[in-house]
Amino acid sequence: MAQGPTITTIAAHAGVSIASVSRVLNGLPTREDTVRKVMAAADELGYVPNAVARSLKSNRTYQVAFAMADIGNPTYVAMVREIQPVLKAAGYRLVLHSTGGDLDDELDVLRRLGERYADGLIISPLRGITRKHLDLLTAAPAPVVVIGSVPEGAPVDNVRTDSRAGVRLALKHLHDLGRRSIGFLNGPLDTVPGAARAAAYTDALDALALPYDPSLVEVGDFYRAEGAQAARRLLERSRPDALLCANDLIALGALDVLREERLRVPEDIALVGMDDTELATAAWPTLTSVGLGSAERGRRAAELLLDRLDNGVAEPRIVTVEPTLAVRASTEGAP
Amino acid sequence: MAQGPTITTIAAHAGVSIASVSRVLNGLPTREDTVRKVMAAADELGYVPNAVARSLKSNRTYQVAFAMADIGNPTYVAMVREIQPVLKAAGYRLVLHSTGGDLDDELDVLRRLGERYADGLIISPLRGITRKHLDLLTAAPAPVVVIGSVPEGAPVDNVRTDSRAGVRLALKHLHDLGRRSIGFLNGPLDTVPGAARAAAYTDALDALALPYDPSLVEVGDFYRAEGAQAARRLLERSRPDALLCANDLIALGALDVLREERLRVPEDIALVGMDDTELATAAWPTLTSVGLGSAERGRRAAELLLDRLDNGVAEPRIVTVEPTLAVRASTEGAP
DNA sequence: CTGATTGCCGTAAACGTTTACAGTTCGCCG
DNA sequence: CGGCGAACTGTAAACGTTTACGGCAATCAG
Structure with a gap:
């Protein structure tokens, strides 16, 4: 943990000025034998340039x-x-x-x-x-x-x-499969993704000419346990045939609950996650998921x-x- | 993106020396009204100390x-x-x-x-x-x-x-469940965890007085696809009643293969992962896993x-x- | 009222680089 | 061989801080 050599040390060793040392180390034009002397000294001493000092001078x-x-x-x-x-x-x-x-x-x-x-x-x-x-x-x-x-x-x-397009993709997919009652498990509305996805959901329903049913929407947090709770709350009052989740963790939570309730996925309820993370392919059944890149x-x-x-x-x-x-x-x- | 104020700027504004500015900013004893002047100038100019310069001086x-x-x-x-x-x-x-x-x-x-x-x-x-x-x-x-x-x-x-203890834990658990033919899917032997787990596996077998059977061991890499391949190779030549995997990703790969082969987990083959990551609870069936902390x-x-x-x-x-x-x-x- | 003590303050050096500028060396031409 | 230009080198300043040190004013004791 000893103090390492600086260009001053090298300059002394090589018998040149610190400016020359700096020039050699930065590859600026220098006389052949100066280069050799400096390089030799640097190697011998195991010189490593100090990033902090460099930064101070270069502003980088x-x-x-x-x-x-x-x-x-x-x-x-x-x-x-x-x-x-x-x-x-x-x-x-x-x-x-x-x-x-x-x-x-x-x-x-x-x-x-x-x-x-x-x-x-x-x-x-x-x-x-x-x-x-x-x-x-x-x-x-x-x-x-x-x-x-x-x-x-x-x-x-x-x-x-384009989360709007992402949600539209998911809802279109579910709609094509004949699902008409599509629930939504979101994260907090005061977060950027939460707000964006809420807007996208109503939007996409519109585009498919599906009615917006507030009893099909539930807000939790972006984690598995909270997702499960939200799913439980939603299932207590409605029985959608598909569920869109604002991320894969929520979807995992929902999956836990659906299993508890002995609801089959996708036969009884189709499930879609978001973010298309590794978790989507680890889950069983594997999760359809909207990749947001x-x-x-x-x-x-x-x-x-x-x-x-x-x-x-x-x-x-x-x-x-x-x-x-x-x-x-x-x-x-x-x- | 303008150049921010330095202690020199502040010193000029407050009509004191840079030393006083530094002292005030570092909370060293200073006369009341000097403190006020410096603070006022610093606030007004929106001064933020330069971490690089500080580092150079303090060596931190x-x-x-x-x-x-x-x-x-x-x-x-x-x-x-x-x-x-x-x-x-x-x-x-x-x-x-x-x-x-x-x-x-x-x-x-x-x-x-x-x-x-x-x-x-x-x-x-x-x-x-x-x-x-x-x-x-x-x-x-x-x-x-x-x-x-x-x-x-x-x-x-x-x-x-203590991966040795970890593997022992897993094998003991499997042994207690009556499994006697315990396969092992490892990662590369020239990695630290790979080597350690290989040694731990033979060790743990010894402790349980189980024979070491090389046909029950297969080496791949620490990823899902490679884990699956390794599992396929192993299953082609042997039929263990339990599989220990050197991490959870390998276990997921093995799970994929077991599903393909219509082998039930855990009835036909019990499966144990390592690292106890989030993936272990995302999988289905959920994975028993050795947590290595x-x-x-x-x-x-x-x-x-x-x-x-x-x-x-x-x-x-x-x-x-x-x-x-x-x-x-x-x-x-x-x- | 003088001299010592205390408490702040300013000057300047230092941290390890890069680089402008001036000075030196060298080769080459006339 | 003197002089010129090119090529290189060394000195010193600068980046923005912290801090040792000496100076100065105010305070206090005698």
Whole structure:
């Protein structure tokens, strides 16, 4: 744990100035034998450049931060999994923030950007973009990419998903299978995905000319246990022939309850999840699920950010990722 | 994206020296009205201290790195999920490295520690601790905690799991249920967990006075598809009455194959996974699984590292986390 | 009223780099 | 062989902090 050598140490060893050392190490034109002397000294001493000092001088940390609600959530795992290699390939490190979906924590991440520990930020705000978010975003000292929707005119790149189309896909699929009484288990309405999916659901019903029946809708949280509770509440008062769940965890919870109630999936009730995570194929019956392109959103966000860091793009850009429907046993019989 | 104010800006605004500004901001004893002037100027200008400059001076980055093979793997997710809050509470940021299990990448992470972008490192080496690892570890410029076993005498803290005990737990359980022909689907033998579990399996058989039958053992990789292939190969030549899988993903693959073959779980073949991840409860039948305490290992590793950073402990310490067995439907009939 | 003590404050150096600028060396031409 | 230009090198400043140290004013004792 001894203090490592610095360019000063090397300069002394090689009998040259620190400027020459720096030049050699950065590959700037230098006389042949100076290069040799410096390289020899550097090798011998096991020199590794100090990233902090370099950052101070260059104003570049080669770090990018990613902030989301909870790395336990498979959608965020999918994002991280795509973001990481993109950054790594470009020589950036990834700093991970888990906000727990707490609004203050989210704002704090934004504020902390001012400490300039990272060159840019990818953030997926669970609680939506508030007035305060906007203020901080416009004043942000580094480029920010938001995963999820952003109000018109915000000065940031934005990678969004078309959850409306996703829900429409799911409902269309169920409708095609002859289901007409399609329930909906949602997450909290004061979260971005919750609100978006609620709107998308009524929308999609409209498009299919199906009536909106409030007794078919139940709100819980985006977790398995809460999903199960919501399913229980819904089943106590109605008996739909299909259930759309706002994510795969909720769907797993619903599956637990349907099993308890000895309801067959998909014969009695067809089940559709969202996010198309690994859990959808682990479940039995395997879950039909709406893929909202988490992985792709992560990758695109990272690419947008790097592009902006390297090329300093002017205009905020919006990328929309198309949803997909993975049809599996929970709506179509045999696996 | 304008250049933010520095203590120099504030000093000018408040009409004091930068030293006073620094003192006020760090809460060192200062005259009342100097404090007021500085605070006013800082507020007005929206000052945020520059973390990089601070780090350069203090030799502390308040960052900790965590390196593992693949953030897609649920065991690592579990670790990150525990590590993150511990670090955050102590005011540290988390830098994430995904090495893809590549040996050179792992070594690179170790070498890069010399750049001093982080105050410490938690690493979970998939490929084991080689001679080169050891050299780098002894020369490491910052404290390192290794999750997984480490050779005697390595100068690092170490959080290990007792996989031997874990496998014994599983086999004992199966033996108690009357199973006598217990197959084993392992991951690559040149990985740490693969090697450890192979040894543990033969060991546990011994303890139960069961013979070792090589035709009951098959090696694949730690993923679902490879697990399925391995299961297929094994079933083509033998018909065990129980299968132990080296992780839950392999167990899911095996489950796929057993279903294809119309073998009932657990009636015909009992199935046990390892790591006790979320997947184990998502599957159907739910999977009995050996918990190797990933979450706890992550938390303990973070705690050890922070303790060392704050208190500079002398001796390398070893923490062993006890395995647990979560008994579920895949060995004990009804869910 | 003088001298010592206390408590703040400002100057400047330092952390490890990069880089502008001025100085040196060298080769080459006339 | 003198002089010029090209090519390289060294000095020093800068990035934004923290902090040792000496100076200064106010306070207090004698």
